[in-house]
Amino acid sequence: MKLQVAMDVLTVEAALELAGKVAEYVDIIELGTPLVKNAGLSAVTAVKSAHPDKIVFADLKTMDAGELEADIAFSAGADLVSVLGGADDSTIAGAVKAAKAHNKGVVVDLIGVEDKVTRAKEARALGAKFVEMHAGLDEQAKPGYDLDVLLSAGEEARVPFSVAGGVNLSTINAVQRAGADVAVVGGSIYSAADPALAAKELRAAII
């Protein structure tokens, strides 16, 4: 299972500082949606230039104009981009078309999708590299939030998947047991007193 750090910071400087601390422990470096919105795609170029050996994921959360948005992110240096599962099939297909042209990949983010299992299969059939079983920060903050719902959906879908939704040191083993291809960790790394140590411990927990 790969480890992905989600950098939900706001500036290129903060992203480069965080990536510099954790890169040796992670496989995928994600530029979070707030970072891309605040700093633009030049942040992708800066992170990819600093870490050319890492898979760089631009969390665009594209909802429309899939081919155009994916194309500009791949041109900026992204290896993976996200498209929302709630988008039209043609939006996902458009992003996949751009990915094929750049020899890169599309991740379909199932945040907010009610029937994640069905949409995961559809997204895979449309050409997604993998899907993201995702509960966003707002959903995580609601009473009764349960990561297990995402894990069950991943197990049931039987397509390559990542899990994002407050994954931490005490849950990463369950994520792996569910068969996830990628564990996505944001707050448990970037909000840690020592992000490098947090990433190192998460890496060590992966069997």
Ligand SMILES: O=C(CO)[C@H](O)[C@H](O)COP(=O)(O)O
């Ligand atoms: O995409 C995101 C929010 O929409 C986050 O980056 C993702 O949820 C991972 O962060 P955390 O581990 O803090 O949940």
